[in-house]
Amino acid sequence: MADSKQPAPIVRQQSPLNVEYPFSRLSDWLIPNDQFYIRNHFPTPRLTVPDWRLTVTGAVDKPLSLDLDALKAMPKTELAAVMECAGNGRVFYEPAREGLQWQDGAVGNALWSGVLLRDVLAEAGIRTNAVEVVLVGADRGVVDAGKKTASPGEIAFARSLPLDKALSDSALLAYAMNDEPLMPEHGFPLRAAVGGWYGMAWIKWLVEIRVVAQPFTGYWQTRDYIQWDRTLGEPMVAPLTTMNVKSQIAQPVNGAIVEAGRPFRIHGAAWSGEAGLGTVEIATGDDAPWQPATLVGPAAPHGWRLWEFIWTPPAPGRYRLKSRATDALGNRQPETPQPDRESYAANWVIPVTVDATAGPEEPADNFVI
The missing domain is CATH 2.60.40.650 (Immunoglobulin-like)
Structure with a gap:
């Protein structure tokens, strides 16, 4: 529930739930969990700790299946980081662009606590041919049904990180936000926190880490959350990654x-x-x-x-x-x-x-x- 002393977050969409922080009320360095913006593409998965597992698969020496206690037994790391939805400020485009019409509140700063992604990968053992790490969430659904941009049936929300980012100090598997367990809307029981990158890389409800030996070209990597790169002349699709200043x-x-x-x-x-x-x-x-x-x-x-x-x-x-x-x-x-x-x-x-x-x-x- 939102603090009664604070304005209610701004609901941009009821189903799936998408909520914006009222940025004009900014006063503190950390945004309270119940005020923090929410970006969902599919309905919120209802996961329980006893049944939940995180698997580590792909180009690894030892596939893993970890419960929350196993992750919490690993060295704890904290990361103070801002997360901005890549669509924040979309309402200011002229003419209007397709998508949720975020104003300026699809952004927030929080203290994320959890385990470094590289520590989990070290336990699994990364093979020498690995190039990227794919993070897969439990949220699934069909995208743009009946349109040219439709997904090939039901898909999970998944994005990849290049290996150097996955092994950095700023790629965290977070189980707490501002010293409290994650709320379901924020990815309980585990989500990625990727410092410096737009929010689409911060996979919620994380259930699989897949180490791959070739670049990942999934739906959310090459069809959505993209921009155009002209370094070779003709425009090429490039996935969104780091936030702009x-x-x-x-x-x-x-x-x-x-x-x-x-x-x-x-x-x-x-x-x-x-x-x-x-x-x-x-x-x-x-x-x-x-x-x-x-x-x-x-x-x-x-x-x-x-x-x-x-x-x-x-x-x-x-x-x-x-x-x-x-x-x-x-x-x-x-x-x-x-x-x-x-x-x-x-x-x-x-x-x-x-x-x-x-x-x-x-x-x-x-x-x-």
Whole structure:
């Protein structure tokens, strides 16, 4: 149940359940479990600990079948990481793109606890011909029935990781979220947590790890959650992987009223993929210079950073506020939509328009759904 002191999450779809966090209410580094966004493609599997097993198969020396107690007996690791749905911000595409019309709340930061994927793979023994690790969830169904993009019958939600990512410090098999057991909607009893990658790689209700000797070309790898790569000239399908650098304004919301001559706190969150976040900047008008925001709160290699900027509107009028992030390698958040991303990876700057008035306004509940 959601905390009664917090706004209810925004339901984007009832069946299967898809729920968005009200990003304008951002206040803490970690998003509470009952406020965290939910992305489902199929109905939530109802798994029980006594019956659940995780199998490790494929190009391994010793196939495994592990219960939850066996995983919890292995060394525990914690990973503070932001997870963003690849479709976050889709509503801002013009013209509209197909898919759930997420605003800015299909993203959240949490503390994930569990076992490093590489420790499980080490117990199984990876063969020298292995190239990828496929993660398979218990959720299954038919996709786009009757359409050209239909799945070949019922399929599981499955994605692969390249071997180097699977063996990294940021690929976790998580059984806890913010120091609590996973909720069913968040993948109980076990899910993947893949720092720096979009949420489609964070397989929920994990039941199989399959080590493969050739690149995985399953439905969710090559038909959905894709973009176009033009490095060889003609566009080629490429699976989405790492998150693009991004900053979002939580407050004020679009259409808010502020008081001219009075300091106002602009704040939000920013994140990146593998490179880590560098800086966040704010502009208080289309022709205004970019100025550095202050990064506040905890920092972690794969977590988001909260930021703030104290702004005093100089005079009554309308202002377009913008934030942009730059990662540690110098990749900067673009100001316009980028090509070849289908309906995904909407990381361009989204301005927030506010009106500054000459006198104090009645307090307003600045919240957008």
